[in-house]
Amino acid sequence: MSEITLSVKGLRKTIGKKEIIKGIDFDLRRGEVFGFLGPNGAGKTTTIRMLVGLIKPSSGTIEIGGYNVRKNFTKAMEQMGCIVENPELYSYLTGWENLEHFARMLPEMDREHMNYVVELVRLNERIHDRVSTYSLGMRQRLGIAQALLGKPKVLILDEPTNGLDPMGIREMRNFIRYLAEEEGLTVLVSSHLLSEIQLMCDRVAIISKGSVIKVDYVENLLALQEKVIWFAEPRDTAKEILNGVTTVSDGADGALVTPYLENESAKWNRMLVEKGVQVNEMNRKLPALEDLFLELTGGESID
Amino acid sequence: MINLVRNEMLKIVRKKRILIVAGIIAVLVALFTYSQYREIERRLERFGDVDWRTTLQQQIIDTQNRITSSGISDEWKSELQLRIQQQQYYLDNNVNPMEPGAPSFARVFAEHSINLFLPLMIMVVAADIVSSERSAGTVKLLLTRPVKRWKILMSKYITLILSVSIIVVLFGVLSYLISGLIFGYQGWTAPVITGFSVEGNELQTNAIQMIPQWHYLLMEFSLVWFVALIVGTITFMLSVLIRNTPAGMGVMLAALISGAILSNMVSSWESAKYLFMINLNLTGYLSGQAPPIEGMTLGFSLVVLALWGLAALIVSFVVFIRQDIY
Numbered sequence: 124m125s126e127i128t129l130s131v132k133g134l135r136k137t138i139g140k141k142e143i144i145k146g147i148d149f150d151l152r153r154g155e156v157f158g159f160l161g162p163n164g165a166g167k168t169t170t171i172r173m174l175v176g177l178i179k180p181s182s183g184t185i186e187i188g189g190y191n192v193r194k195n196f197t198k199a200m201e202q203m204g205c206i207v208e209n210p211e212l213y214s215y216l217t218g219w220e221n222l223e224h225f226a227r228m229l230p231e232m233d234r235e236h237m238n239y240v241v242e243l244v245r246l247n248e249r250i251h252d253r254v255s256t257y258s259l260g261m262r263q264r265l266g267i268a269q270a271l272l273g274k275p276k277v278l279i280l281d282e283p284t285n286g287l288d289p290m291g292i293r294e295m296r297n298f299i300r301y302l303a304e305e306e307g308l309t310v311l312v313s314s315h316l317l318s319e320i321q322l323m324c325d326r327v328a329i330i331s332k333g334s335v336i337k338v339d340y341v342e343n344l345l346a347l348q349e350k351v352i353w354f355a356e357p358r359d360t361a362k363e364i365l366n367g368v369t370t371v372s373d374g375a376d377g378a379l380v381t382p383y384l385e386n387e388s389a390k391w392n393r394m395l396v397e398k399g400v401q402v403n404e405m406n407r408k409l410p411a412l413e414d415l416f417l418e419l420t421g422g423e424s425i426d
Numbered sequence: 427m428i429n430l431v432r433n434e435m436l437k438i439v440r441k442k443r444i445l446i447v448a449g450i451i452a453v454l455v456a457l458f459t460y461s462q463y464r465e466i467e468r469r470l471e472r473f474g475d476v477d478w479r480t481t482l483q484q485q486i487i488d489t490q491n492r493i494t495s496s497g498i499s500d501e502w503k504s505e506l507q508l509r510i511q512q513q514q515y516y517l518d519n520n521v522n523p524m525e526p527g528a529p530s531f532a533r534v535f536a537e538h539s540i541n542l543f544l545p546l547m548i549m550v551v552a553a554d555i556v557s558s559e560r561s562a563g564t565v566k567l568l569l570t571r572p573v574k575r576w577k578i579l580m581s582k583y584i585t586l587i588l589s590v591s592i593i594v595v596l597f598g599v600l601s602y603l604i605s606g607l608i609f610g611y612q613g614w615t616a617p618v619i620t621g622f623s624v625e626g627n628e629l630q631t632n633a634i635q636m637i638p639q640w641h642y643l644l645m646e647f648s649l650v651w652f653v654a655l656i657v658g659t660i661t662f663m664l665s666v667l668i669r670n671t672p673a674g675m676g677v678m679l680a681a682l683i684s685g686a687i688l689s690n691m692v693s694s695w696e697s698a699k700y701l702f703m704i705n706l707n708l709t710g711y712l713s714g715q716a717p718p719i720e721g722m723t724l725g726f727s728l729v730v731l732a733l734w735g736l737a738a739l740i741v742s743f744v745v746f747i748r749q750d751i752y
Binding site: 172175176177178179196197198200201203205207208209210211212213214215216220224225227228229230232269273 | 429562572748
């Protein structure tokens, strides 16, 4: 088991009388991409803001690289780079001036590393232009560049693909994988899109209404949630047959829903055909966040 | 800390705030220089090229006529009376109160700008120094660096002190240079009378000193700088408290303008003397104007302003360090 780079224990936040975050625990390890998944308003951003020291937790501890964020703020922040929501940089300065600005706030300013970071996010051609002329994708990349300036162990990205086009999303995804695999960073990514988390994360925490419902490896969660949708005739015979080998539930428009299991599903299909059932349609359905939620929260709706 | 201040200065310079302020000051100085030039011309036409003593004598007579005319409030009357006594003193001592030249212009212009115009200029620079980071969202990047919050705010405050100093210097230099084009640059050593004090309705002349104009200007601009700094500090606090820059500016604007208006009508509301905006006219104590409320002295106003500044600074730091950033 590799070293723990970020550790959260019993994190709570109460605003007024309302408890927004109701006790969150998790540990992140070196070299992994960790997803933070939940609908808008679940407490993702509040939690992230507590991690980076913008909001004081009501109770609980956060350690980054072994340093407590409350007690040893500067040391903890040296271990971390972040983008909280949109990368809002100084639009009246150039990209390079922005980087210089943040580099001056580090214990040591390292021009070579600045150049390296610019190279890494492929902004070399436009780095001396004003940020106000940048596209959203370029701002996002500059945001990552400033997060990497301090050679952090932990990178915290709040909705990093928000507002990017499909190309940009793919680029960002590959880049995040690269940082984790090649540079050994721990990356915490939040998102409300399951498909995104699924493609870039190793592990994921599902958060709803201020608590973590589940922390698990992405493959496990998906396997749990993948479904097959059947349209077959006659419907009742088909249901009976499938009931004998797996669990069946009724879907919309007369569909039958069973779990998806590799190899098994094909066998079930052959069984149906052999028994003279006409299979009109057989669909493997990737889980939607909504379904995952309904399942995990026992029928609690997203909002 | 030097690096942090450098960052903040870079932002101020790039936002071109100081440039804008310098432009406004230059335009206003040019405007007043021209109007004063016209005034002198008009006088020349009316009286011919006469000695300043004759002009002063004429002014005293004019004022006396105004006092005797009906429909003038008692308050205004006593103020005019003081003015006459002062002018008479200048006349008796053979000192020209308005020696022509750029230094005199700068002196009088500063006197008139200290309680409204200059504070407004300071406000332009100070109002968004913190709140702009919040409304643009850059505060999230600023406060997640390995730097303690108080240091970040301190660097912003030091930047404010620097900007205030630059503006005050610019103010002096611009009014000297531009007005000198017309009035000439002479008059640094002309004598100026200071130390008038008012007791009841009587002008006290026992503490009076006659000093060279450069000395007077030095004292005057120190006071101007102090007022600018306090106004800057209070605006700074509003910038921390109010996330919305225009809203913060509005509050400060209301305070400054109400101060300018109140100064003329609070003589019977005594506790108003603890308001900072009533105390801004520090140069009035040098030139011997009657204070807005009886019993106010230079020392009193300095202490009141210093306390306001200190309180604003404490509030700024406490709030900024403890604030949750959403």
